Amino acid sequence: MGETMELAFPIVDLSKIDSDERGATMDMIKDACExxxxFELMNHGISHELMDAVEKHTKEHYKKCMEQRFKEMVASKGLDQLVAESEIDDLDWESTFFMRHLPESNISEIPDLGDDYRExxxxxxxxxxxxxxxxxxxLCENLGLEQGYLKKVFNGSKGPNFGTKVSNYPPCPKPELIKGLRAHTDAGGIILLFQDDKVSGLQLLKDDDWIDVPPMxxxxxxxxxxxxxxxxNGKYKSVVHRVIAQTDGTRMSIASFYNPGSDAxxxxxxxxxxxxxxxxxxFVFEDYMKxxxxxxxxxxxxxxxxMKAMESNVNLGAIETI
Known part of the structure; x- marks a missing residue:
């Protein structure tokens, strides 16, 4: 008695989608979305060897190129002198860089990346x-939308926007005073995250409680x-999430955002x-992003x-010119 029920975070074995357990797997995805x-995917079809190589290169790159820069930023902002009463709410305890894949890749232009890491x-x-x-x-199948509907909406005239945010969350001396990443919902479409399996920190808000996303x-x-x-139309909702800084261990997070095209x-x-x-x-996706x-x-x-106000202004403008 009195023990709090541990909510079972949804973990989906995607390989079962091609088995006689397809129905149950689709139901799990539907429940997770609603x-x-x-949700967390196992057996998603991306090879473990490739994931291990991504992790190895990302962690080496952080040590070699990013760690010292992060320490200098912390010192320059006085964050190494955090004191108990000064909670910081306008900054994140993270070291990060971005790469774009679609409509065209900029990986070859990012400085400091070794050729193996780029590849x-x-x-x-x-x-x-x-x-x-x-x-x-x-998702289309679960929603009763025709196959390809979401991809078509995302495409706009030039195809989707797709990019990756590579983040490292270094150990933080006072995690109660600064978040690794402040609470937010993601603006875009569907987000795929490859996260550290040893250092946790990602949490989502469910029924007013912060729930850990288990590192696996x-x-x-x-x-x-x-x-x-x-x-x-609100059947699936974007959910508020955050990253809690940890006192030991650097947490790797590679978040890839598959988003609508700018003019979608x-x-x-x-x-x-x-x-x-x-x-x-x-609305047009680019306007939302601005x-x-x-x-x-x-x-x-x-x-x-x-966005709704912008829409009605546009509509009103159109009516007045008739």
């Missing part, structure tokens, strides 16, 4: 892109961004809109409201 906004990340991106597209089709070797954590909430028009799928008026706005840039760490609802 009630968690997150491994290019291969990893190809595998992640295939996995993201497979997942979008599984060779897993890919999937979460849904704001765009899927809009397209599914995002709106609730007609098949998912009932009698009620659309709750969600219609708004999100300044409001990432705030609630998503005002972002949706702002």
């Amino acid at each position: 009630n968690w906004g997150f 491994v990340m290019k291969q990893f991106a190809v595998e992640l892109e295939k996995l993201a597209e497979k997942l979008l089709d599984l 070797k060779h897993s890919i954590v999937v979460n849904l961004g704001d765009q899927l909430e809009v397209i599914t 028009v995002i709106y609730p799928a007609p098949a998912l809109v009932g009698e009620e008026a659309d709750v969600y706005p219609k 708004l999100y840039a300044g409001l990432k760490f705030e609630a998503k609802e005002p972002r949706f409201e702002a």
Whole structure:
């Protein structure tokens, strides 16, 4: 008596999608999308050898090129002198860089990356892109949308945007005073995360409680961004998550964002809109991203409201010219 129930974080064995357990596996994905906004994939089809190579190169690159820079940033901002009463809410305890894969890759232009690391990340991106597209089709099936609907919406005129944020969360002397990454929802489409299997820190908000996303070797954590909430008319919701800094161990996090193309028009799928008026706005993805840039760490609802206001202004403008 009195023990708190440990909520079972959804872990999906994707290899079962091609077996007689397909129905149960699809139900698990559906439940995770509707009630968690997150799930963890095992047997997702990306080779363990490739993942091990990505991890090895990422950790070596951090040690060689990023660690000293991070220490200098900490010292320059006085973060090494954190004191008990000064919680920091405008900064994250993370060392990070970005690479783009689609519409065109910029991996060859990123300084400090060894050729082997570039090659491994290019291969990893190809595998992640295939996995993201497979997942979008599984979501279509669960939602009763025609096959390929989500991919088509994401495509815009130039194909999707796809990129990776490579982060390391170094040990933090006062994790109670600064977050590794402040609470937010992701703006984009579907996010595939390869995270450290030894150092934890990722948490999501469920029913007002922070739940740990378990670190598991060779897993890919999937979460849904704001765009899927809009397209599914709120059936699936993007979920607030954060990273807690740890006192020991550096946590590796490689998050790949499969997002709509810049000119993709995002709106609730007609098949998912009932009698009620659309709750969600219609907008161009790039406009949403411009708004999100300044409001990432705030609630998503005002972002949706702002896009709706822009939409009605456009509509009103059109009516007046007739």
